[in-house]
Amino acid sequence: MARIELNEIAHSYLRNPKGESDYAIKRIHNVWEDGGAYALLGPSGCGKTTLLNIISGLVTPSRGRVLYDGKDVTSLPPEKRNIAQVFQFPVLYDTLTVFDNLAFPLRNRGIEPSEVTKRVHEVADILDLTPFLKKKAAGLTADAKQKISLGRGLVRSDVAAILFDEPLTVIDPHLKWHLRRKLKEIHEQLKLTLIYVTHDQTEALTFADQVVVMLEGEIVQIGTPQDLYENPEHTFVGYFIGSPGMNFLTCTLEGNVAQVDGAKIVLDEKTAALGRKAQGKLELGIRPMYLEVSPVPVENGVPAKVKVLEDQGCHKIAVLMLADKTLQAMLPEGKPVPEEKAWLVFPPQWTRLFADGRLLK
Amino acid sequence: MGIVVDSVTKKMGRETHINNVSLELETGTTNVVLGHTLAGKTSLLRLMAGLDRPTSGRVLVDGRDMTGVSVRKRNVAMVYQQFVNYPSLTVYKNIASPLKMSGMSKGEIDRKVRKTAAMLHIEDLFERLPSELSGGQQQRTAIARSLVKEADLLLLDEPLVNLDYKLREELRLELQDIFKQREAIVVYTTTEPAEALMLGGDIVVMDEGRILQTGPTPDVYHNPATLKVAQVFSDPPINYLNGTVQAGTAKLAKDIEIPLDGHLRSVPPGNYIFGVRSNHLSLSKVAKEDAEIRVKVELAEINGSETFIHVNHGDYRLVVQEDGIHSRRIGSEIPIYVNPCCFFVYDESGALVASPPHGSIQERVK
Incomplete structure (x- = not known):
C-alpha cells in the first residue's frame, strides 16, 4: 500500500510543446493518501x-516527479511500481482455469505453492469466484472475467495501489451495481489505495470517497460526492455533476440583491x-433541486415563464424562462404544478456566486 | 396517414422475435416503444420500415397492404443506435443525401438542409467529415438526415443510448420540440422509463416479442396492468413484497403489517404481490401512516442528483431512491419507510388488482 505524491506534474505528447494548449496535463500537484478510494472524473x-x-x-511525465511513499518512481516502468491495473476489457488467459489465472502473478514471482493456493482461495472467496476456480476463463461472463482481472491484482499482498480504467464499460447495465458493491466492499476490507478513472458520474460518486474532477488538463475540484453536489467550486463541476446540472445566471450586484x-x-x-469584492464575470448558481417553484405569486418570488414540463415519474423537471x-x-411528485407562469424562489442558503467560473467562498 | 400492424409474427430460425403483434398508429402522434434489451423493439421497427418481411401477418399503410414492399418505395426515415453517416461525405452532403434522388431543385435542397441543421445546432459544421465530429455531433447529423426529407414514418431506435448523459439531456429536450412540429408518425424505442415519460404521447410496452400494454404514456405509468409492465416501466425495477390480506389488514414479507385504507380497502382476502416504486420508499418517516421496514444496506449508488440505496429485507432486495446525496455504510442496519397509499397490488398471476388512485400520492418532502 502506498501514499502517492504528484509533484508539479505536467505532460505533453508533443516533442516540443509551445503554448499551454499543447499540454494534456497542465499542472498537477497533489497527494493520494494511502488507503483512499479515489475517482478521476471528467469528459473525454x-x-x-x-x-x-x-x-x-x-x-x-514531461515535467515533475511521482513519489510512492516518498520514493521517486518517476522513471520506473509499471512492473517495478507494484501496482495492479484493471482495464476496460478483461485481461486474462482464456485457456487457463480461473485458479491458474489468479495464481499467475504469484507463481511468476516464485511464491511457495502452498502460499499461492492459500492466497488464491482467499481472493476467490472475496470475489465470489470460488465455484468457478476449476473452470476455464473462456466460457465465463464479462462480469466474472472482469472480477478475475481484479483478482489478479488483489492476490499480491504487496500491491501498492490498484488502478482502474473504466472497468465497467463491458458490463451489462443491470449487473453494474453488483460490481460497484464488490469494489466498495474490497476497499472497506483491504484498505487499498484505489484510483478509478471514469467519465460517468454514477461510477465516480458511488465508488469514491474523494472525487477528483478534471477539465482540460487540470484538476478543478477534489471533494466528497456531497461537496461536489452542494458546493461545486467551479461552474463546470456544477454543470457536470447532477442531471440536470446546476443553473447559472449572469448577474450584477446591488447590495445584497443579485440582478438578472x-x-x-x-x-x-x-x-x-x-x-462585491470579486473581479470578473459574475454568475449566480443554484441546483434544480433547490430552486423553488410556485404556481402563484409569493414573497421574494421572481416571475418566470414555463416552457416545458417534463414528467420523469418520480418528479417533474420544469424548464423555465427568466427573461431570455x-x-x-425539479418538482417533487404531488407538488402543485405551474401552467404558464411561475414564481421562483432562490433559497439564499443554496444560492451561490461564481466569478469567472470559480466559486466565491 | 396511418400504419396498421396486423397480427404480425417474425421468426428467425427457431427464435420468435415478434409474436402476433397488432398495432394502429396515426399521423401526428409520438409513440414510444418501451422494453428491455431483446424485447423485440428493433424487430418491430424493421418490420414497420419494410426492412424485414414478416413471417406472417400484414403491414398496412393508409389502408394499403405494404407487406413485402421494399423500404426504398416507402417514405420512411430511421435513426439507429450507432451513428450511421456516410464517412466520405461532409455533414452538409450527409444531410442533403436523402433529397438528392427526389429531383428537388438545388435551392430547395439548400433551404431544407440549412433549416434542419439549424434545428439540431450543427449549421457550423457543414464542411466537416463525420470522423471529425464528436459522438453527439455525429448523432445530430444522423438525426438531421432522417428529418430532412419529411418522411411519413420516422423511426428512432434508441437514438441516445450511445451518448453520454449530458448530451442526452440536451438532445432529449430538443427532440421533444422537433417531434411536436412534425406531421408524421414518430416511433421511438427506449429501455428507459424516464425517457418514455418525457417524450409522452402513447406507449407500447413490449416483452419477449409481445405487446404487454398500450395507452397514453402517463396512464400506463400510473396503472401498469401486470407486474411485468410495472417492472419494465420502473427504473430501478419496481420493488415487491409478497403479502396476505385478511381481517382488515395486509401482512407483507411476514413481519410488516399495514392497514387496508384507501385503495387497499377493496382488496379481498388472499395472497398478493405488493409493488412499490423506489421513489416511494424513503430513508425517513414522512407521514404518520408510513410503515417501517428494517433492512440491511447493500450499496448506496449516487448518480449526481439522486441516491439509490440497495437494501435487503430478508430475501427481498429493495432499492430506495432519494433526491440528493445520501451515503450509507455497506452492511449497516437501518429502517426505511413506505406509505401504504403507494402500493400497487397484483394477484398471484401478476394481474393488477389495485393501483394508487392518481393524485392521491401526497407530496413526500424528504
Whole structure:
C-alpha cells in the first residue's frame, strides 16, 4: 500500500510543446493518501487517462516527479511500481482455469505453492469466484472475467495501489451495481489505495470517497460526492455533476440583491459580500433541486415563464424562462404544478456566486 | 396517414422475435416503444420500415397492404443506435443525401438542409467529415438526415443510448420540440422509463416479442396492468413484497403489517404481490401512516442528483431512491419507510388488482 505524491506534474505528447494548449496535463500537484478510494472524473479529452498512466508508469511525465511513499518512481516502468491495473476489457488467459489465472502473478514471482493456493482461495472467496476456480476463463461472463482481472491484482499482498480504467464499460447495465458493491466492499476490507478513472458520474460518486474532477488538463475540484453536489467550486463541476446540472445566471450586484435582467434575487449577507469584492464575470448558481417553484405569486418570488414540463415519474423537471435565460427546476411528485407562469424562489442558503467560473467562498 | 400492424409474427430460425403483434398508429402522434434489451423493439421497427418481411401477418399503410414492399418505395426515415453517416461525405452532403434522388431543385435542397441543421445546432459544421465530429455531433447529423426529407414514418431506435448523459439531456429536450412540429408518425424505442415519460404521447410496452400494454404514456405509468409492465416501466425495477390480506389488514414479507385504507380497502382476502416504486420508499418517516421496514444496506449508488440505496429485507432486495446525496455504510442496519397509499397490488398471476388512485400520492418532502 502506498501514499502517492504528484509533484508539479505536467505532460505533453508533443516533442516540443509551445503554448499551454499543447499540454494534456497542465499542472498537477497533489497527494493520494494511502488507503483512499479515489475517482478521476471528467469528459473525454480532459487528461484523466494520461494522469492515470503517469501514476502507473505507462507514461513518463514531461515535467515533475511521482513519489510512492516518498520514493521517486518517476522513471520506473509499471512492473517495478507494484501496482495492479484493471482495464476496460478483461485481461486474462482464456485457456487457463480461473485458479491458474489468479495464481499467475504469484507463481511468476516464485511464491511457495502452498502460499499461492492459500492466497488464491482467499481472493476467490472475496470475489465470489470460488465455484468457478476449476473452470476455464473462456466460457465465463464479462462480469466474472472482469472480477478475475481484479483478482489478479488483489492476490499480491504487496500491491501498492490498484488502478482502474473504466472497468465497467463491458458490463451489462443491470449487473453494474453488483460490481460497484464488490469494489466498495474490497476497499472497506483491504484498505487499498484505489484510483478509478471514469467519465460517468454514477461510477465516480458511488465508488469514491474523494472525487477528483478534471477539465482540460487540470484538476478543478477534489471533494466528497456531497461537496461536489452542494458546493461545486467551479461552474463546470456544477454543470457536470447532477442531471440536470446546476443553473447559472449572469448577474450584477446591488447590495445584497443579485440582478438578472431586471429580476431581483436576494442573497445571503456573506455571499453578497464576497460578490462585491470579486473581479470578473459574475454568475449566480443554484441546483434544480433547490430552486423553488410556485404556481402563484409569493414573497421574494421572481416571475418566470414555463416552457416545458417534463414528467420523469418520480418528479417533474420544469424548464423555465427568466427573461431570455433558461433555468431548470425539479418538482417533487404531488407538488402543485405551474401552467404558464411561475414564481421562483432562490433559497439564499443554496444560492451561490461564481466569478469567472470559480466559486466565491 | 396511418400504419396498421396486423397480427404480425417474425421468426428467425427457431427464435420468435415478434409474436402476433397488432398495432394502429396515426399521423401526428409520438409513440414510444418501451422494453428491455431483446424485447423485440428493433424487430418491430424493421418490420414497420419494410426492412424485414414478416413471417406472417400484414403491414398496412393508409389502408394499403405494404407487406413485402421494399423500404426504398416507402417514405420512411430511421435513426439507429450507432451513428450511421456516410464517412466520405461532409455533414452538409450527409444531410442533403436523402433529397438528392427526389429531383428537388438545388435551392430547395439548400433551404431544407440549412433549416434542419439549424434545428439540431450543427449549421457550423457543414464542411466537416463525420470522423471529425464528436459522438453527439455525429448523432445530430444522423438525426438531421432522417428529418430532412419529411418522411411519413420516422423511426428512432434508441437514438441516445450511445451518448453520454449530458448530451442526452440536451438532445432529449430538443427532440421533444422537433417531434411536436412534425406531421408524421414518430416511433421511438427506449429501455428507459424516464425517457418514455418525457417524450409522452402513447406507449407500447413490449416483452419477449409481445405487446404487454398500450395507452397514453402517463396512464400506463400510473396503472401498469401486470407486474411485468410495472417492472419494465420502473427504473430501478419496481420493488415487491409478497403479502396476505385478511381481517382488515395486509401482512407483507411476514413481519410488516399495514392497514387496508384507501385503495387497499377493496382488496379481498388472499395472497398478493405488493409493488412499490423506489421513489416511494424513503430513508425517513414522512407521514404518520408510513410503515417501517428494517433492512440491511447493500450499496448506496449516487448518480449526481439522486441516491439509490440497495437494501435487503430478508430475501427481498429493495432499492430506495432519494433526491440528493445520501451515503450509507455497506452492511449497516437501518429502517426505511413506505406509505401504504403507494402500493400497487397484483394477484398471484401478476394481474393488477389495485393501483394508487392518481393524485392521491401526497407530496413526500424528504
